[in-house]
Amino acid sequence: MTEDLRRTPLYDLHLALGARMVPFAGWEMPVQYPMGVMGEHLHTRSAAGLFDVSHMGQVILRGPDVAARLETLVPADIVGLPEGRQRYGLFTTPQGGVLDDLMIANKGDHLLLVVNAGCADQDIAHLRTLDGVTVEPVADRALLALQGPGAEGALARLLPDMPPMKFMDVCDVSFQGRDLWISRSGYTGEDGFEISIPADAAITVAQALLAMEEVAPIGLGARDSLRLEAGLPLYGHDMDRTVTPAQAALGWSIPKVRRTGGARAGGFPGDDVILPELGRATRARRGLRPEGRAPVREGAPLFADAQGGEPIGTVSSGGFGPSVGGPVAMAILPVDLPEGATVYAELRGKRLPARIAPMPFVTQTYKR
Amino acid sequence: MLKFTEDHEWLRADGDEIVVGITAHASEQLGDVVFIELPEEGREVEAGEEIVVIESVKAASDITAPVAGTITAVNSALADSPGAVNDDAMTAWFFRIKPTDASMMDGFMDEAAYQALIG
Numbered sequence: 001m002t003e004d005l006r007r008t009p010l011y012d013l014h015l016a017l018g019a020r021m022v023p024f025a026g027w028e029m030p031v032q033y034p035m036g037v038m039g040e041h042l043h044t045r046s047a048a049g050l051f052d053v054s055h056m057g058q059v060i061l062r063g064p065d066v067a068a069r070l071e072t073l074v075p076a077d078i079v080g081l082p083e084g085r086q087r088y089g090l091f092t093t094p095q096g097g098v099l100d101d102l103m104i105a106n107k108g109d110h111l112l113l114v115v116n117a118g119c120a121d122q123d124i125a126h127l128r129t130l131d132g133v134t135v136e137p138v139a140d141r142a143l144l145a146l147q148g149p150g151a152e153g154a155l156a157r158l159l160p161d162m163p164p165m166k167f168m169d170v171c172d173v174s175f176q177g178r179d180l181w182i183s184r185s186g187y188t189g190e191d192g193f194e195i196s197i198p199a200d201a202a203i204t205v206a207q208a209l210l211a212m213e214e215v216a217p218i219g220l221g222a223r224d225s226l227r228l229e230a231g232l233p234l235y236g237h238d239m240d241r242t243v244t245p246a247q248a249a250l251g252w253s254i255p256k257v258r259r260t261g262g263a264r265a266g267g268f269p270g271d272d273v274i275l276p277e278l279g280r281a282t283r284a285r286r287g288l289r290p291e292g293r294a295p296v297r298e299g300a301p302l303f304a305d306a307q308g309g310e311p312i313g314t315v316s317s318g319g320f321g322p323s324v325g326g327p328v329a330m331a332i333l334p335v336d337l338p339e340g341a342t343v344y345a346e347l348r349g350k351r352l353p354a355r356i357a358p359m360p361f362v363t364q365t366y367k368r
Numbered sequence: 369m370l371k372f373t374e375d376h377e378w379l380r381a382d383g384d385e386i387v388v389g390i391t392a393h394a395s396e397q398l399g400d401v402v403f404i405e406l407p408e409e410g411r412e413v414e415a416g417e418e419i420v421v422i423e424s425v426k427a428a429s430d431i432t433a434p435v436a437g438t439i440t441a442v443n444s445a446l447a448d449s450p451g452a453v454n455d456d457a458m459t460a461w462f463f464r465i466k467p468t469d470a471s472m473m474d475g476f477m478d479e480a481a482y483q484a485l486i487g
Binding site for chain 1: 399400402403405421423424425426428447450451454
């Protein structure tokens with residue numbers, strides 16, 4: 001059953017730490033450790049959590065005008081991205097949907113992309129359609145995320161030579177003669193770092209961090225509840241090919257220079273659909289705070305009224321938010337419903353009230 | 369007398385009633401419990417009927433009535449502190465049921481058989 005699943009360089013460490021392993025996007029990944037999802041979530045928000053995100057695709061792009069060429073697939077400002085900085089962007093479809101979301105870092109003589117595990121093969125094929133661009137999937141490195149208020153102190157002790165970094169800065173730092181590629185970013189709403197490590201040094205780095213009092217290993221379960229509380233969308237759940245950037249509430253990732261009237265307006269798949277809709281979408285991803293304690297999960301239909309009527313949306317992500325202390329959810333809903341308005345989620349045949357709430361559900365602590 | 373079901377419930381005979389909870393093994397598999405919906409007292413239920421909803425951080429699952437009978441009491445404290453199931457599954461009871469047939473307990477596993485089941 002599991003023979004086709006891929007394993008990250010940290011697989012043996014996960015087993016030694018007592019992780020429960022599950023299949024995820026073609027990989028065998030830790031969903032939780034003995035601390036449990038709730039404890040791991042709260043530990044990340046109060047101290048520091050170490051995540052194995054090696055399943056995500058790391059891809060190097062090289063070539064003349066590589067930034068301008070990537071802009072033909074991604075509506076972000078990549079030409080204007082300074083060396084040593086990283087940016088969030090989207091691959092779009094000709095119909096205006098989202099093919100994947102990704103991080104793009106300017107590393108000077110190349111761009112470093114990080115894409116979702118389940119989309120990596122598709123994204124690499126997509127990137128290979130670019131003329132004059134060399135696409136190098138990074139196969140021999142692990143990727144760790146160190147997240148939480150204790151992340152900066154822990155990483156500084158491991159890497160005393162690390163230069164000062166702000167949110168979305170990237171740099172290379174040497175550790176025992178090996179190059180670590182570091183970005184100050186993550187997907188938990190907390191300050192933190194993502195660290196790309198040569199595969200054969202990954203366990204050494206992970207163990208050195210885990211030996212620190214404040215650092216605990218965190219599984220995919222808490223990774224999901226952390227990103228949900230932080231209001232961060234997950235590809236394949238909160239957006240996909242059928243959802244436009246404006247509907248996904250990701251229009252902020254398309255800067256002025258790529259919008260209508262900008263110096264490099266359009267020129268990406270679906271621009272004729274995506275650009276006119278910015279600021280004018282009638283439906284968009286909204287936050288929901290269900291009343292009571294029952295989690296409202298992905299797939300639950302939403303209604304305007306306590307009885308009757310047709311669904312006005314479907315929960316795209318939902319669960320219990322350990323830091324919020326109650327259920328939280330996201331759904332694409334009409335934008336004319338004001339914050340605080342009540343909608344109803346159908347759960348086990350009953351309709352439970354849920355308020356439309358601002359996101360993030362917890363305060364983000366990025367070091368800008 | 370303590371018995372166990374294949375659905376990882378524990379059953380404790382108490383007079384002519386049975387107290388029902390879930391095992392520590394089940395609570396570990398579920399993960400942190402965040403919500404529990406209990407049946408109404410006085411409800412008559414069939415064996416196998418889904419009468420408790422238990423939501424963990426990971427998923428929703430159902431607890432079924434182990435036998436046919438009448439719900440005589442529910443542990444409403446669990447609604448406010450569902451995490452008690454993770455803290456001590458053997459004391460965090462869900463409901464008491466008065467079976468329609470007092471011999472119904474006989475068919476369930478004893479502790480040794482249950483331990484063998486979960487390995």
